[in-house]
Amino acid sequence: MGINAVRAALTTPYVTKLIQVNARRLCRRQEFCDLEPQDMQHELAAAILRQAHHFDPVRGSVNTFISRVVASAALMMVRDQNRQKRCVRIRHSSIERDTVARESGKVPIGELLSAEDRLRHQGIVGDEERDGATATADELRAVLAGLRPQLQLICGRLMAGGTQNAVARELGVSRRQMRKAMDELRELLKMAGFEKF
Numbered sequence: 612m613g614i615n616a617v618r619a620a621l622t623t624p625y626v627t628k629l630i631q632v633n634a635r636r637l638c639r640r641q642e643f644c645d646l647e648p649q650d651m652q653h654e655l656a657a658a659i660l661r662q663a664h665h666f667d668p669v670r671g672s673v674n675t676f677i678s679r680v681v682a683s684a685a686l687m688m689v690r691d692q693n694r695q696k697r698c699v700r701i702r703h704s705s706i707e708r709d710t711v712a713r714e715s716g717k718v719p720i721g722e723l724l725s726a727e728d729r730l731r732h733q734g735i736v737g738d739e740e741r742d743g744a745t746a747t748a749d750e751l752r753a754v755l756a757g758l759r760p761q762l763q764l765i766c767g768r769l770m771a772g773g774t775q776n777a778v779a780r781e782l783g784v785s786r787r788q789m790r791k792a793m794d795e796l797r798e799l800l801k802m803a804g805f806e807k808f
Contacts, residue, residue, distance in 0.1 A: 613663065613664065613665075613666035613667060613668060614663045614664055614666070616666060616668065616673050617659060617660070617663035617666050617673060617676070617677065618660070618663065620673045620674065620677060621656060621659060621660075621677075623674075625674055625753070625756055625757065626659075626674070626677050628749075628753045629677065629678055629681055629753050629757065630652050630655045630656060630659075630681065631648070631652060632749065632750040632753050633651075633655055633681050633682075633685050633804075634648045634649075634651035634652040634654075634655060635648055635750075636685070636750065636804055637651050637685055637688065637689070638651055640689065642689065642692040642693065643688075643692065654684070654688065655681050655684055655685070658680060658681070658683075658684035659677055659680050659681065659684075662680045671759075672759070674756075674757045675757060675759065677757075678754070678757040678799075678803075679802070682802040682803060683802075685804075686802075707719055707720075707721050711723065750803070750804075754799065754800065754803040758796070758799065761782075761792065762792060762795065762796055762799075764782065765778055765782065765789070765792050765793075765796070766796060768781065768782070775789055775793065776789075
């Protein structure tokens with residue numbers, strides 16, 4: 612029963628957007644810059660299908676399950692890629708020591724890099740290169756749409772400028788419940804790649 616629910620949810624707008632957003636985010640990373648977003652989308656969809664038998668509707672919604680599977684799959688892909696980079700069989704090159712033959716002689720690769728290439732080499736890809744702030748806002752909206760209703764309400768009130776204590780009073784929840792909700796919200800945002808929030 613759980614497998615069918617997950618399969619059916621794969622074509623919903625929420626899950627489609629979630630997969631697209633995470634695939635785009637992964638393709639911004641240096642490790643995956645040579646891959647197409649569609650390839651990453653296929654990998655994430657396959658990860659969802661591999662984990663579908665673990666879905667239990669009693670424990671939570673299908674959207675929450677899928678968002679956690681996607682977040683976990685993305686982290687595993689990054690970890691596996693970094694592990695391959697540390698492999699001793701792979702020859703690493705240095706942009707400072709390795710050279711390229713030019714008419715004027717041998718030139719270090721680093722001298723041929725633009726400022727933008729240097730940032731990419733360091734694993735920093737500016738948001739301006741990829742839809743800028745709009746993409747980030749879309750990604751954040753997709754994550755927030757997957758939250759359970761109470762967390763959505765709390766997050767909405769906090770984003771509107773309310774303090775934790777004021778929101779707790781408004782919603783009639785205890786400080787302890789509010790702290791627990793905030794911890795859960797921070798963890799979900801961190802898993803989605805929004806560490807700065």
